Amino acid sequence: MTQPATSDREKVVSKLPAVLQRDLKIRSAQHGIEIQYAVEAGITAWRGLGSNLTPIDTSGAKSFSTFLPEGDWDDFRNDCSARGVSIVQGLSQSVQLWLEKNPAPAVARPNHARRIIVCNQKGGVGKTATTAGLGEALAEDSDQLHPVRISKYFAALAENGADALEYEDLPGLGLRVLLVDFDPQCHLTKQLGHAPLPIDGDSLTKHMAGEATGKLRDLIVPIEGARFGDRLHLLPACHDAFLLDVKLSGVRAREAALERALGPVEADYDVIVVDCPPSLGLSMDAAAYYGRRRPEEVTGNSGILVIVQAEDTSADAYDLLTSQLEDLRSDMALELDYLGIVVNHYDARRGFIATSSLQAWMDIKDPRVVGVIGDLKEQKEAVRLKQPLLDYSPRCDQAVGMRALAREIS
Template sequence: MAVPTHSDREKVVSKLPAGLQQDLKIRAAQHGIDIQHAVEAGITAWRGLGSNLSPIDTARAKSFSTWLPPGQWDGFRNDCTARGVSLVQGLSQAVHVWLDKNPSPGVQRPVIVKRVIVCNQKGGVGKTAVTAGTGEALAEDPDQLHPVRISKHFAAALTEEEDSPLDYEDLPGLGLNVLLVDFDPQSHLTKQLGHQPLPIEGDSLTKHMAGEAKGELRDLIVPVEDERFGDRLHLLPACTDAFLLDVKLSGVRAREAALERALAPIEDEYDAILVDCPPSLGLSMDAAAYYGRRRADEEPGNSGVLVVVQAEDSSADAYGLLTTQIEDLRGDMGLELDYLGIVVNHYDARRGYIATSSLNAWMDIKDPRVVGVIGDLKEQKEAVRVKRPLLAYAPRCDQSVGLRALAREIS
């Protein structure tokens, strides 16, 4: 049945098997086109075939509608009659033809491993939650759709009334191979993802950085298990010996490069490495920042520093100290060290003027710019309590959709 009108197209109502509907939705999103244009192309291709295709099981077909150019549906109906197939069978075959002609484009992988240094010398701003959530979003299944907040609208909506609408879009997962590095001796990232810190008498990242390694670093890495991440999300757990890292680094040759030397052997196994830094401005932060520098032939913005703050005054003071250290490193060592942006975390407009005015102040900073605003909601705390990844525990909560938008901003 064709029902006018949608600009220069007409609405078509029919049926299509649920599996084909889902495959069509995902594949169209992967190719960045509207479903209506995919169906239009499929019908055109089907009508051009010289022979009938094998029948498709349509016994459980469900209602399906889209918009097609005027006259295409009537012509398609006539062709179905001439070929002796039902309209639902013909439409199913047309969609199948389009899927065959437009295979999944595959994951877009960076040429040089993306290195994201998540930092702020102030504790309690949520660096760990942002590290974990961003890594989870980068690793999600590319053959499934996930709700993503449309980032160009979030700032205006969050600074208006509490019930302001936010725009969302279902997009395929990014499907990257991701390593989360717990660089904080407090081990919050390790524990939140359901793992135990490495024993102090054994091997650790600290020992690899200090030249005291007992084995291969990859042997310390553990998977973050959930079907939405496949085998794409891994964790390098922390060890409490990291409390001694600054002391150990003081006697290490080229100490700024110590983290890079430790991680270099496993870099080829990952598309992105995210480092959850401790609240420190010491030598360990120097090593982390150096690791995030732009390498030869690396595109600007592929790697760099992601600064997590809160919408309150003490975060602004800590931000000033951190950026001073980064600028000193840039100048003293001649580093090309990019800012990937600022993430305003734990935001809650209900806290009134302090929160909203602070958010506006962060928004006013144009270099680096705000690339994410993550709400202060219960789902993150619940995920921590049950030791599960947030995007697995509450994949459709506002924090999850915001973290997906953040991952796309920096990917």
């Protein structure tokens, strides 16, 4: 984004085709530089050429302004006159030249598939909505800009409400994501418009229990949406997962059952997000084990993401969950990282209970709060319509919060 001029820069106004304005905005954001510096570099490169470029169609060019070093615009205008091209044509060629010299960077993919375990044994805190929104944010198109809430302003929620937060347009992360519905209630599967797997067919439960009849990859379905391309997939749940703890009790190395099941598809994805059931049973042990830090992984690549609400019962549930995870850490010598806490369904209008609870979560520090998601109607509407939230309402507060969360834990 072009910033106001400093003392050594002046505002210049011209015209530029809409498609070049769009590509310039996206590409400069992808490279993390301001538009004014991209334009300056393009003009410098254009002025250094030994011959004119092929003319660009500038019909329908729209108003465009930026900031350049003092004197550069006058020199550029003189060069355009000397070369016999209009200022709009010269500026268009300069921007096109910069775009060609600075192609879109490749998506940075992790060396090993990240495993994000979304959990809390308390029901109704929004694990499923967070799993879906996080996965959608991770998979959004990297060649488009999307509004993101700047995470360092979380604390302003407790004092001033959502209006105090700042926003920024950033390229999507463009990662290949698998959402795993690990909950026998099948909420994630249904919310994203798919039917649960038939109970008499193959399922994740059967793969974990050693009763599979086919390949797990064959159960995975795509989540449609232009903003996700073919990067967002779902492993649907089956109601037979209600029997998972019973089945796992007789399985060898049962804590590794989820890892054995998902292992064959890990290479297909950059991130695997697991929506856990509201349980502290053997299935939670298997999910936590799957999210442990493996020997070749860096700290924080994979781990546990805890979803809570800004009220007292979430604090009680959080204590029970962390006690179980700490026992697993100790008993099995696991390197188990917390990716953070997400305070979901937050609404400052609920007064002291909400704001003081949010502050209490922020005071924990380790793990720290990595996301605050508002309690707004768009998520409920998306669920009713069985559409991904970021496709249904990409600019709503919950959507921009999900993008902030995705970046905060990346």
